[in-house]
Amino acid sequence: MVSSGSKSTSSTSHFLDHYEGILEDGDPKFKWVRPKSEWDPMVLNYTSGTTSCPKGVSLSHRAIFIKTMDALVDWSVPNQPVYLWTLPIFHANGWSFPWGMAAVGGTNICLRKVDLSQIYRLIKQHKVTHMCGAPVVLNMLSNSPDLETLDHHVQILTAGAPPPAPVLARTESMGFVVSHGYGLTETGGMVVSCAWKQKWNKLPLTERARLKSRQGVNTVGCTEAEVLDPKTGEPVKRDGKTVGEVVLRGGSLMLGYLKDTEGTSKCMRENGWFYTGDVGVIHPDGYLEIKDRSKDIIISGGENISSPEVESVLYSHPAVNEAAVVAKPDKFWGETPCAFVSLKKNGELTQKPSEKEIIQYCRDRLPHYMVPKMVVFESELPKTSTGKVQKFILRRIAKAMS
Secondary structure (H helix, E strand, C coil): CCCCCCCCCCCCCCCCCCHHHHHHHCCCCCCCCCCCCCCCEEEEEECCCCCCCCCEEEEEHHHHHHHHHHHHHHCCCCCCCEEECCCCCCCHHHHHHHHHHHHCCCEEECCCCCCHHHHHHHHHHHCCCEEEECHHHHHHHHCCCCCCCCCCCEEEEECCCCCCHHHHHHHHHCCEEEEEEEEEHHHCEEEEECCCCHHHHHCCHHHHHHHHCCCEEECCCCCEEEEECCCCCCECCCCCCCCEEEEEECCCCCCEECCCHHHHHHHECCCCCEEEEEEEEECCCCCEEEEEEHHHCEEECCEEECHHHHHHHHHCCCCEEEEEEEEEEECCCEEEEEEEEEECCHHHCCCCCCHHHHHHHHHCCCCHHHCCCEEEECCCCCECCCCCECHHHHHHHHHHHC
16 A cells, blocks of 8 residues: 555555645646547547447547536536446446546545445445446345345446346335436437336336336437338337337537448438447337347247346346347247246355246236347356446357357
8 A cells, every 4th residue: 555645655655645735736827738629539538349249339529528518517517526437447438437526526446346345335435326237236235145225225227238128126125216218329428318207106116117117308418219110111109019220310420430321321311310239119208218229139939029028027026137048940930938047146045946936927017029039148248348238149059058
């Protein structure tokens, strides 16, 4: 360790300096090198690699500014919050909060990795007010063997994958106030938010969780969000059933993919829309709900199966820790759902369920065509560095098993 104000370092320590020491070494007369244009590239991010091929996303100064201000407004972030970094800063620029926390004078509590015991300790020690994380982080928090109710409310923002309603319900029961949204690396952060209505607070916890698991409506910084019919290019019916591709317009969209004009032209069309590759529906109240990535939709006997719907049921099983559902090739049906699950640790289980029991559990809660025909037990599901399940790996395993 290095004491406050000391510049020396030990041979065994990687500690370089205190924050105050770094500031003291700075030049107060330094003049910022400002961009010549707000459209100049500011950052280069890479997509998470859930499709096996990360792409370089170039975002402008203008896009980052719009997204940062938009995020602060949409989440109602007050001045001087205490923010715990359970979200990697490299994950879509930490959803713009590296700049956002600076703008509102926030305190940043940093983590080397997601460690549950550290998270709960730091929340208490520093009276954390805000934190972000993918649904996998919420699942870890709500499945902790050291689970305890918080002594104060903590705002937690989740995105990155459709969160299962059971996970949202468990997280909120602990004292977290969950906000949910949707965005991509290509949009600089979240551009759709599940704007909460006060009348929903009167509903039972499970129903509130179901409503909150929807992605929501476009934020102030996002001009428009829509779901288009892939054949006609027209908006789908707002019935919560008719699926189409999610498209977006707005000032925080990327400039394009680095050295990939073909990839850029495929998703950024001349009609002004950014085509996300996500499949969704619009409910009668105008709220968007993501059903799946287009490549993750399972087509079994002509029926479209949304993997998040099946995963949500699996997450409600008391023994299941993680769940992911992918298509398994089938000679008769074309494809059938194949579930990969990891179970909670031995100390949390009275009895491990069998494959047959998991399938029966799903059959009692889903239409029969949506029920997984196979369940594969894994110690842990393969994930990217940002916590997203790498379904392309699971699809490869399922294909090999067929």
